[in-house]
Every structure is written in C-alpha cells, then in structure tokens.
Amino acid sequence: PRRAVLGGTLSGVVEAVGDGVTAFAVGDAVCGMNGLRMGAHAEYVVVDAKRLVKVPSGVSHDDAAGVLFGGTAALHFLRDKGNVGPGMTVLVNGASGAIGTAAVQWAHQQGAVVTGVCSAANAGLVTELGAAHVVDYQATPVTELTTRYDLVLDTVGNIDLRSGRRLLTDRGTLLLAAASLGQMLRARGNVVAGPAAEKPEVFALLLQHVADGTLRVVHDESFTLDDIRAA
Numbered sequence: 001p002r003r004a005v006l007g008g009t010l011s012g013v014v015e016a017v018g019d020g021v022t023a024f025a026v027g028d029a030v031c032g033m034n035g036l037r038m039g040a041h042a043e044y045v046v047v048d049a050k051r052l053v054k055v056p057s058g059v060s061h062d063d064a065a066g067v068l069f070g071g072t073a074a075l076h077f078l079r080d081k082g083n084v085g086p087g088m089t090v091l092v093n094g095a096s097g098a099i100g101t102a103a104v105q106w107a108h109q110q111g112a113v114v115t116g117v118c119s120a121a122n123a124g125l126v127t128e129l130g131a132a133h134v135v136d137y138q139a140t141p142v143t144e145l146t147t148r149y150d151l152v153l154d155t156v157g158n159i160d161l162r163s164g165r166r167l168l169t170d171r172g173t174l175l176l177a178a179a180s181l182g183q184m185l186r187a188r189g190n191v192v193a194g195p196a197a198e199k200p201e202v203f204a205l206l207l208q209h210v211a212d213g214t215l216r217v218v219h220d221e222s223f224t225l226d227d228i229r230a231a
C-alpha cells in the first residue's frame with residue numbers, strides 16, 4: 001500500500017510541536033483531518049498545525065473525531081453547495097450514517113423539512129435527529145419515491161444522475177457525496193459531486209455545535225487500536 005497507516009480523522013493530545021508553531025502547545029487537546037497523508041490509525045501522528053483546531057472543553061475525543069468526517073461533508077454539500085434554508089425540502093439518502101446523521105440535524109436546524117432514508121432499525125434515531133419523514137429503503141427503494149425535493153443528498157451511491165434528477169423539484173439540486181468517478185466528471189449545473197474540503201473553520205463550527213449540544217455525534221461502537229481489524 002502507498003499509505004502504510006490509514007485513518008484520515010484524528011483527535012488527541014499534542015505531544016510535541018515543531019519550530020514556529022504558536023497556535024498549539026504540548027498538552028492541548030486537538031483534532032483535525034490529515035487528508036491523503038492519513039496516518040490517524042495510530043498512537044502518534046505528525047500533522048500540519050494548519051489542519052488542526054482545539055477540542056473545546058466538554059467535548060470528548062470520540063465525539064471530536066466522530067463529527068469531523070461526516071460533518072464536514074454534510075456542511076460542504078448542504079450549506080456550501082445546496083444553500084439549505086427555511087422551508088426547503090431535503091432528502092437525505094443514508095440518513096443514519098456519518099454524513100447522514102450530521103446532514104439531517106443541520107438541514108432540520110436550518111428550517112428545512114427533512115426526509116431521511118435508512119433501515120427500519122434506524123428510523124427512530126433519524127426521527128430524533130430531526131427528520132419529518134423516514135423512508136425504509138427495504139420497503140421503498142429511494143429511486144421509486146414519487147415526491148420531489150429541493151435538495152437530494154446521496155451518501156449511499158445508489159442514485160444515478162437520471163434517477164436523481166427525477167427526484168428534484170424544478171429548481172432542485174442533486175448532491176452526490178458518494179459519487180463514482182464518471183458521475184464526478186459529468187456533474188454540472190444542478191448536480192454537485194466531488195470531495196468536501198477539510199477546512200479548520202468548519203471543524204471549529206462543528207465542534208462548537210457539539211459543545212453547545214445542538215449537534216449530536218452518533219456512535220455505533222468504539223474499538224481500541226488493538227481491535228482495529230474488527231472495526
């Protein structure tokens with residue numbers, strides 16, 4: 001493998017700082033994303049200080065690391081590309097996942113009416129997070145929905161351009177978080193695909209919402225590093 005140690009998202013305590021680093025000191029609790037360099041699945045990782053923010057007091061490392069991956073993607077697509085706002089109708093396909101749980105909460109808090117697609121087992125969770133409607137994908141495949149939405153966020157990868165456009169209102173936007181290379185190359189106009197930028201100001205905003213209790217980080221399970229294969 002080109003990257004011996006995987007893991008893009010991290011949260012931990014600063015052990016040492018390089019020359020010229022003034023934003024952080026040994027002992028600070030920090031978190032961030034290490035992009036394609038990865039290396040976060042380890043006890044120690046070297047990270048560019050520009051990729052980190054401080055973890056607010058009261059926020060656990062589990063929550064800090066847990067919110068960044070899905071949270072940055074949710075904000076990139078819904079806020080930055082979709083301009084989600086009051087009264088908009090939003091379909092979140094994969095509503096119980098890392099992106100989906102952040103997306104449902106964010107869209108709901110911006111005043112949108114959210115429909116979440118997930119398994120029946122997670123319907124209660126997605127409703128608690130703010131979805132007005134929940135669709136069980138085993139009972140109704142997402143592409144068979146007949147309602148139209150202002151924003152359709154696909155985090156699963158089972159909505160193609162044609163079926164996605166059919167789900168949109170006249171001025172709707174299709175947001176493909178889990179896009180194939182072909183979809184990324186063909187995405188234009190009201191179709192958005194591609195990687196979310198890893199911006200420290202977005203990390204800080206997400207953490208602030210976790211700290212003040214307005215963004216819940218949903219964990220299935222935690223594993224020690226020794227059990228990383230099981231994870």
Ligand SMILES: NC(=O)c1ccc[n+]([C@@H]2O[C@H](COP(=O)([O-])OP(=O)(O)OC[C@H]3O[C@@H](n4cnc5c(N)ncnc54)[C@H](OP(=O)(O)O)[C@@H]3O)[C@@H](O)[C@H]2O)c1
Nearest residue numbers: 073094095096097098099118119122137177178194195196
């Ligand atoms: N573009 C970007 O920058 C970016 C950033 C982050 C992630 N991603 C990509 O986005 C994708 C999702 O990531 P994630 O971490 O959010 O995934 P995840 O946590 O594994 O969540 C997957 C979600 O999909 C749901 N699901 C499974 N089968 C489904 C179906 N047939 N129809 C509808 N929903 C279904 C699951 O529901 P149940 O659990 O209820 O079954 C769950 O809500 C990945 O491909 C990831 O690589 C892209």
